[in-house]
Amino acid sequence: MQKYKIRKDDKVMVISGKDKGKVGKVLKILRKKDRVLVEKVNMVKRHTKANPYTQQPGGIVEKESPIHISNVALMCDACTKPTRVGYKETTDGKKVRFCKKCNETID
Numbered sequence: 001m002q003k004y005k006i007r008k009d010d011k012v013m014v015i016s017g018k019d020k021g022k023v024g025k026v027l028k029i030l031r032k033k034d035r036v037l038v039e040k041v042n043m044v045k046r047h048t049k050a051n052p053y054t055q056q057p058g059g060i061v062e063k064e065s066p067i068h069i070s071n072v073a074l075m076c077d078a079c080t081k082p083t084r085v086g087y088k089e090t091t092d093g094k095k096v097r098f099c100k101k102c103n104e105t106i107d
Contacts, residue, residue: 004029004069005085005097006036012072013082014041019067023075027064035066042067078104 006012010026024039044065050058073082076099084100097106 002031002034004031006069006072006074011075011077012036012038013075014038014067014071015073015082016071017042017067026072029069030066033066034069036069036072037064037066038072039064074106076102076104076106078102 006026006029008026008029011023012026013023014020019041022038022041024041026036027039028037030036042065043062046061046063048056048058048061050056074085075081076083079099079102081101083102085097085106086100087095088098089095098104099106
Protein backbone atom coordinates (compact mmCIF):
# COMPACT_ATOMS: atom_id res chain seq x y z
CA MET A 1 0.00 0.00 0.00
CA GLN A 2 1.20 3.48 -0.85
CA LYS A 3 1.83 6.27 1.65
CA TYR A 4 0.10 9.54 0.83
CA LYS A 5 1.11 13.06 1.77
CA ILE A 6 -2.55 14.03 2.15
CA ARG A 7 -4.36 13.00 5.33
CA LYS A 8 -7.90 13.06 6.65
CA ASP A 9 -9.17 16.53 7.71
CA ASP A 10 -6.59 18.29 5.48
CA LYS A 11 -7.72 21.27 3.42
CA VAL A 12 -7.17 20.53 -0.28
CA MET A 13 -7.78 22.21 -3.63
CA VAL A 14 -8.87 20.35 -6.77
CA ILE A 15 -6.27 21.01 -9.48
CA SER A 16 -7.93 19.25 -12.44
CA GLY A 17 -11.32 18.05 -13.63
CA LYS A 18 -14.80 19.55 -13.62
CA ASP A 19 -14.43 20.91 -10.07
CA LYS A 20 -11.05 22.59 -10.69
CA GLY A 21 -10.36 25.36 -8.19
CA LYS A 22 -12.75 24.16 -5.49
CA VAL A 23 -11.45 23.89 -1.93
CA GLY A 24 -12.69 21.40 0.64
CA LYS A 25 -11.82 19.19 3.59
CA VAL A 26 -10.78 15.55 3.10
CA LEU A 27 -13.50 13.36 4.61
CA LYS A 28 -12.08 9.94 3.78
CA ILE A 29 -9.12 8.32 2.00
CA LEU A 30 -9.82 5.21 -0.08
CA ARG A 31 -6.37 3.60 -0.21
CA LYS A 32 -7.23 0.60 -2.39
CA LYS A 33 -8.44 2.81 -5.24
CA ASP A 34 -6.07 5.81 -4.72
CA ARG A 35 -9.01 8.16 -4.19
CA VAL A 36 -10.15 10.75 -1.66
CA LEU A 37 -13.58 11.98 -0.62
CA VAL A 38 -13.58 15.79 -0.47
CA GLU A 39 -16.36 17.82 1.15
CA LYS A 40 -18.72 19.49 -1.40
CA VAL A 41 -16.58 18.38 -4.39
CA ASN A 42 -17.60 16.01 -7.24
CA MET A 43 -21.26 15.98 -6.20
CA VAL A 44 -23.47 13.28 -7.79
CA LYS A 45 -27.18 12.53 -7.54
CA ARG A 46 -28.31 9.11 -6.35
CA HIS A 47 -31.87 7.83 -6.58
CA THR A 48 -32.66 6.01 -3.34
CA LYS A 49 -35.56 3.75 -2.46
CA ALA A 50 -37.50 4.42 0.73
CA ASN A 51 -36.78 2.11 3.67
CA PRO A 52 -39.65 2.01 6.19
CA TYR A 53 -37.64 0.02 8.77
CA THR A 54 -34.95 2.70 9.21
CA GLN A 55 -37.39 5.59 8.61
CA GLN A 56 -35.36 6.64 5.56
CA PRO A 57 -37.34 8.52 2.90
CA GLY A 58 -36.84 7.84 -0.77
CA GLY A 59 -35.96 10.36 -3.44
CA ILE A 60 -32.94 11.99 -5.03
CA VAL A 61 -29.96 12.38 -2.69
CA GLU A 62 -26.94 14.51 -3.59
CA LYS A 63 -23.63 13.28 -2.16
CA GLU A 64 -19.87 13.44 -2.70
CA SER A 65 -18.14 11.02 -5.03
CA PRO A 66 -14.46 10.03 -4.71
CA ILE A 67 -11.84 11.90 -6.75
CA HIS A 68 -8.37 10.62 -7.63
CA ILE A 69 -5.69 11.68 -5.16
CA SER A 70 -3.46 13.01 -7.96
CA ASN A 71 -6.13 15.60 -8.79
CA VAL A 72 -5.92 17.35 -5.41
CA ALA A 73 -3.19 19.48 -3.81
CA LEU A 74 -2.75 20.32 -0.15
CA MET A 75 -3.54 23.91 0.85
CA CYS A 76 -0.96 25.62 3.07
CA ASP A 77 -2.40 27.58 5.99
CA ALA A 78 0.45 30.11 6.02
CA CYS A 79 0.59 31.08 2.33
CA THR A 80 -3.02 29.98 1.42
CA LYS A 81 -1.90 28.37 -1.83
CA PRO A 82 -1.98 24.78 -3.12
CA THR A 83 1.45 23.31 -2.60
CA ARG A 84 3.60 20.22 -2.74
CA VAL A 85 4.54 18.58 0.54
CA GLY A 86 7.93 17.65 1.90
CA TYR A 87 9.10 15.94 5.08
CA LYS A 88 11.75 17.09 7.52
CA GLU A 89 12.82 16.20 11.04
CA THR A 90 12.55 18.66 13.90
CA THR A 91 15.25 19.11 16.53
CA ASP A 92 13.56 16.61 18.84
CA GLY A 93 13.57 13.94 16.09
CA LYS A 94 9.90 14.20 15.08
CA LYS A 95 9.01 13.87 11.37
CA VAL A 96 6.74 16.70 10.15
CA ARG A 97 5.29 17.83 6.82
CA PHE A 98 6.23 21.21 5.38
CA CYS A 99 5.09 23.49 2.55
CA LYS A 100 7.51 23.56 -0.38
CA LYS A 101 6.52 27.15 -1.27
CA CYS A 102 6.90 28.98 2.05
CA ASN A 103 8.89 26.32 4.02
CA GLU A 104 6.33 26.45 6.88
CA THR A 105 5.41 23.31 8.83
CA ILE A 106 1.91 21.96 8.16
CA ASP A 107 1.35 19.64 11.14
